[in-house]
Amino acid sequence: MSYPIHVEGLVKRYGGTVALDGVDLRVPAGSVAGVLGSAGSGKTTLIRVLSGLTGPDAGRVAVRRAGVLLLDEPTAGLGPHDRDRRWDQIRRTAGDGTAVLLTTRLPEEAGQLADRMIALDRGRVVASGRAGELRRRTGGRILQVRATVAADGAAVAAILHEMTGTVPARDDRTGLLSVPAGDPMLMSALVRRLDAADIPVDELGLRLPSLDEVLRSLR
Numbered sequence: 001m002s003y004p005i006h007v008e009g010l011v012k013r014y015g016g017t018v019a020l021d022g023v024d025l026r027v028p029a030g031s032v033a034g035v036l037g038s039a040g041s042g043k044t045t046l047i048r049v050l051s052g053l054t055g056p057d058a059g060r061v062a063v064r065r066a067g068v069l070l071l072d073e074p075t076a077g078l079g080p081h082d083r084d085r086r087w088d089q090i091r092r093t094a095g096d097g098t099a100v101l102l103t104t105r106l107p108e109e110a111g112q113l114a115d116r117m118i119a120l121d122r123g124r125v126v127a128s129g130r131a132g133e134l135r136r137r138t139g140g141r142i143l144q145v146r147a148t149v150a151a152d153g154a155a156v157a158a159i160l161h162e163m164t165g166t167v168p169a170r171d172d173r174t175g176l177l178s179v180p181a182g183d184p185m186l187m188s189a190l191v192r193r194l195d196a197a198d199i200p201v202d203e204l205g206l207r208l209p210s211l212d213e214v215l216r217s218l219r
């Protein structure tokens with residue numbers, strides 16, 4: 001199979017900065033590849049090399065002239081309505097047989113659009129695979145909870161640790177404790193435990209992981 005976008009061992013340096021450090025990726029026709037990374041991870045540099053704006057320092061880069069779409073953070077700055085329209089356009093374009101590669105800082109965007117995901121961290125591919133696999137590996141939702149009385153924080157952390165096997169992260173500013181909520185019954189089980197221990201909480205919920213949390217779990 002030949003790929004409309006095919007990159008092997010791509011290295012790009014700016015002076016002493018290694019912006020891309022041995023990137024491998026292949027994008028089949030009719031699919032979306034999502035490159036997920038934070039500021040400075042090398043996303044824009046990758047788009048610039050793929051589009052021929054700048055040359056690689058090492059490696060092999062092959063990009064077909066037709067049937068390829070390269071998008072650098074295509075929904076940055078858009079409101080929810082325009083973002084949804086842009087997502088639909090991108091899905092339609094891939095549905096017509098185009099190989100789409102897009103960069104994003106939003107794990108949710110990569111999860112929504114991408115067939116395959118590539119996580120980029122300081123110029124290196126730290127994870128790649130089917131978007132569904134990566135979503136499973138990153139554990140879905142994060143549970144967060146805060147004790148009403150600060151002195152109860154340690155007891156809540158100990159309960160979370162015991163229930164999940166993970167030491168919860170604590171935000172020093174807000175006092176919120178968070179752990180990956182792999183088990184869908186975790187929240188209700190936690191409420192029972194807190195009730196039995198007579199510990200009041202003033203915040204309890206599930207949220208999507210941040211980009212940093214996703215990247216940390218993939219590293």
Ligand SMILES: Nc1ncnc2c1ncn2[C@@H]1O[C@H](COP(=O)(O)OP(=O)(O)OP(=O)(O)O)[C@@H](O)[C@H]1O
Nearest residue numbers: 014017018019037038039040041042043044045046
């Ligand atoms: N023209 C340049 N000259 C020197 N260094 C550069 C240049 N372009 C990028 N870099 C450096 O290369 C690294 C990767 O930058 P790049 O812009 O590709 O990241 P990015 O993931 O697109 O970030 P952002 O999300 O902020 O756009 C960074 O350390 C950046 O400072």
